[in-house]
Amino acid sequence: MERRTIGAGGLAVGAVGLGCMPMSWAYTASRRRGEESVKAVHRALDLGSDLLDTADMYGPFTNELLLGRVLRERRRDAFVATKVGLLVGEQHIVANGRPGYVRRACDASLRRLQTDVIDLYQLHRPDPEVPVEETWGAMADLVRAGKVRALGLCALGARGGRRSGAGLYDTTLRRLQRIQQVFPVSAVQAELSVWSPEAVRALLPWCEARGVGFLAAMPLGNGFLTGTLTPGEGFEPDDVRARHPRFTAEMMAANQPIVAGLRRIARRHGEGVTPAQVALAWVLAQGRHVIALPGTKRERWAAENAGAAELRLTAQDLAEVAGLPAARGSWD
Numbered sequence: 001m002e003r004r005t006i007g008a009g010g011l012a013v014g015a016v017g018l019g020c021m022p023m024s025w026a027y028t029a030s031r032r033r034g035e036e037s038v039k040a041v042h043r044a045l046d047l048g049s050d051l052l053d054t055a056d057m058y059g060p061f062t063n064e065l066l067l068g069r070v071l072r073e074r075r076r077d078a079f080v081a082t083k084v085g086l087l088v089g090e091q092h093i094v095a096n097g098r099p100g101y102v103r104r105a106c107d108a109s110l111r112r113l114q115t116d117v118i119d120l121y122q123l124h125r126p127d128p129e130v131p132v133e134e135t136w137g138a139m140a141d142l143v144r145a146g147k148v149r150a151l152g153l154c155a156l157g158a159r160g161g162r163r164s165g166a167g168l169y170d171t172t173l174r175r176l177q178r179i180q181q182v183f184p185v186s187a188v189q190a191e192l193s194v195w196s197p198e199a200v201r202a203l204l205p206w207c208e209a210r211g212v213g214f215l216a217a218m219p220l221g222n223g224f225l226t227g228t229l230t231p232g233e234g235f236e237p238d239d240v241r242a243r244h245p246r247f248t249a250e251m252m253a254a255n256q257p258i259v260a261g262l263r264r265i266a267r268r269h270g271e272g273v274t275p276a277q278v279a280l281a282w283v284l285a286q287g288r289h290v291i292a293l294p295g296t297k298r299e300r301w302a303a304e305n306a307g308a309a310e311l312r313l314t315a316q317d318l319a320e321v322a323g324l325p326a327a328r329g330s331w332d
Contacts, residue, residue: 097127
């Protein structure tokens with residue numbers, strides 16, 4: 001398999017990768033199955049979804065360990081992206097951007113992933129007590145040491161507040177300008193989906209102008225855009241959606257017209273095309289450098305998601321998506 005490149009070193013062609021977080025973090029613990037997740041990763045790689053996105057905090061650590069089981073056999077088939085900068089405690093998450101910690105964390109991730117190099121090392125969150133240039137400089141040293149190939153930044157945005165519009169990512173854009181002076185940014189990761197499109201206006205122009213890859217996190221709206229969730233069904237307490245303002249029973253019902261619109265478009269493209277595939281195709285249509293990172297832990301969904309890379313939306317389809325109502329949350 002030809003190794004994928006991201007950013008100024010060679011623009012990534014729009015594709016579907018695999019967000020590995022749900023396999024051991026943030027979603028319902030009772031539905032996690034290690035062996036099933038391993039099979040899902042293998043299936044994704046078989047179908048060309050070669051970018052595997054994880055983080056040391058997922059689990060914590062168990063997500064990287066799980067991927068390591070696959071990479072031990074199939075490292076040449078995968079583009080490995082992981083993250084640094086967040087520590088998980090009993091009831092809290094804290095940022096740590098100290099250079100010494102970054103170096104130790106990278107070595108630990110390499111051991112868990114069973115690889116000698118990380119393709120894309122991303123700063124999960126900046127440490128407010130450490131100048132971001134110092135953290136980024138330590139990450140750049142890892143590139144020079146041959147432990148990392150490229151660097152990326154995860155953008156704060158919709159999850160950091162209730163604001164919307166062009167100002168949503170102002171802090172991220174200022175931070176990107178600062179770290180770009182230290183070492184080139186190869187990729188930016190941020191939420192992007194039909195129901196959270198803010199990055200199209202706020203971040204994508206910056207990436208396009210500089211040849212920086214864009215990794216679209218949560219492109220299926222935490223599962224809502226698949227059309228498989230039932231309003232009022234509820235979530236287990238450890239599931240992040242149990243506290244999400246768009247996943248109350250009332251708001252899930254209010255946002256059903258979005259799924260209905262995706263379903264209408266899917267029907268026009270033939271039997272077997274799903275709302276999830278339309279949602280992913282919309283994300284990929286935002287630019288040739290965009291890679292969608294839907295999260296899953298099942299082979300079936302990994303295969304369905306990979307198929308979205310072949311779906312081409314028409315001008316009519318894109319206009320219909322643009323005309324869908326904006327997503328509502330319980331703060332609205």
